[in-house]
Amino acid sequence: MANKHAILAASASKRWMACPPSARLCAELPDKSSSYALQGTDAHELAAYKVLHAIGEDVKDPTENLTFFDQEMDAYTNAYKDFVMEQFMDAKKHCKDPVILVEQKLDFSEWVPEGFGTGDAVIVADDILHVIDLKYGMGVMVSADENPQLMCYGLGALSLFDGIYDIHTVRLSIFQPRRDNIGTYEISKEDLLTWAKETLSPAAELAFNGEGEFHAGDHCQFCK
Numbered sequence: 001m002a003n004k005h006a007i008l009a010a011s012a013s014k015r016w017m018a019c020p021p022s023a024r025l026c027a028e029l030p031d032k033s034s035s036y037a038l039q040g041t042d043a044h045e046l047a048a049y050k051v052l053h054a055i056g057e058d059v060k061d062p063t064e065n066l067t068f069f070d071q072e073m074d075a076y077t078n079a080y081k082d083f084v085m086e087q088f089m090d091a092k093k094h095c096k097d098p099v100i101l102v103e104q105k106l107d108f109s110e111w112v113p114e115g116f117g118t119g120d121a122v123i124v125a126d127d128i129l130h131v132i133d134l135k136y137g138m139g140v141m142v143s144a145d146e147n148p149q150l151m152c153y154g155l156g157a158l159s160l161f162d163g164i165y166d167i168h169t170v171r172l173s174i175f176q177p178r179r180d181n182i183g184t185y186e187i188s189k190e191d192l193l194t195w196a197k198e199t200l201s202p203a204a205e206l207a208f209n210g211e212g213e214f215h216a217g218d219h220c221q222f223c224k
Contacts, residue, residue, distance in 0.1 A: 008204055010108070010117040013148040017203040020212030036137060039068040043077060043136040044120065048102050050081040051121060055088075055100055076177040080134050083175055083182065084121045087130055095125035095165075106156025111196045112204040119153050126166045129157055129189075135176040144174040144183035148200070151187070155196050158189065 007027045008016055016023040045062050046069065052059045063069055084100070091098040101122040108115045123130040131153045135142045144150060150172035161167065170192050173184045187195075206212035 006114060006116070008112050008115055008207055010112075010115065010149045010152040013112075013152055013200075016207040017148060017200070019214055020203055020206035021210055021214055023207035024210035035068075036139075039073075040136040042066040042068045043073055044103075044134060046073060047077040047080045047120070047134055050077055051084050051100070051102050054081055054085050072178075076136070079177050080175050083173075084123075084132055087121075087132065087173070088123055091123050091125040091128065091130065094127055098123060098125035100124075104157075104160075106153050107159060108152045108156040108196075110159065111155060111201045112152065113208040115152065115204070116156065117149070117153055119157060122153075122157050124157070124161045124165055124167075128169045128171050129154065129161060129165070129167045130171040130173065131157055132173045132175060135174055135181075136178065137176070138178035141179050141181055142174050142176055142183075144172050144185040146185065147172060147174065150174070150185070151192060151195065152200070154187070154192055155200075158192070162189070 007023055012023070012026070046066060049059055049062055053061075063074075066073075088098065088100050101119065101124070104119045104122045106117050106119050106122075108117075119131050120134045121132040123132070131150060133150055133153070154170040154172055158167065158170065167189055169186055169188055171184060171186050173182070175182055203212075
């Protein structure tokens with residue numbers, strides 16, 4: 001998972017892009033883990049195991065060590081695994097040697113100072129690079145459309161694989177099973193890089209330096 005002490009965490013990118021000076025102020029405040037966050041951590045661990053097992057990796061089942069495991073989590077992580085594998089099978093239709101990476105560290109510090117995060121599932125193939133993010137929370141519905149967290153992850157994945165694979169499109173998916181929410185957004189590689197240069201990077205520089213102006217908005221509900 002992304003470093004919880006990162007000043008410019010990808011998960012908070014919507015907030016610090018809209019309100020740059022909030023980043024430094026939030027970094028000075030302690031993190032508080034809730035039972036909901038810990039439940040999400042368990043779900044991600046189980047989901048990662050299931051995908052790795054599905055692709056033939058020799059991995060240990062973590063179920064007995066999960067505090068929040070229940071039948072609902074089992075069912076929802078099965079659905080996530082099935083979705084990821086469907087996307088992998090689809091990638092094989094247009095690429096002879098796609099790869100699937102689980103809990104992959106993604107570095108996008110070229111555009112965001114000290115910027116990195118973790119892609120829950122990254123499917124790399126010629127033409128299409130696909131980043132899939134599992135959201136286990138059932139509170140706020142998360143949209144994949146122009147989602148800056150996913151776009152940052154897409155940049156990190158491009159940094160790793162562009163040139164190794166002939167990537168033209170970056171596909172970004174949210175899988176939020178407890179809200180029956182599966183969404184996908186596609187952007188061309190060129191448009192993503194333009195966004196990174198013209199929109200993301202200037203906002204990140206302001207936020208990292210504690211500069212810019214405060215702006216109120218729906219992002220405030222997640223601000224410390």
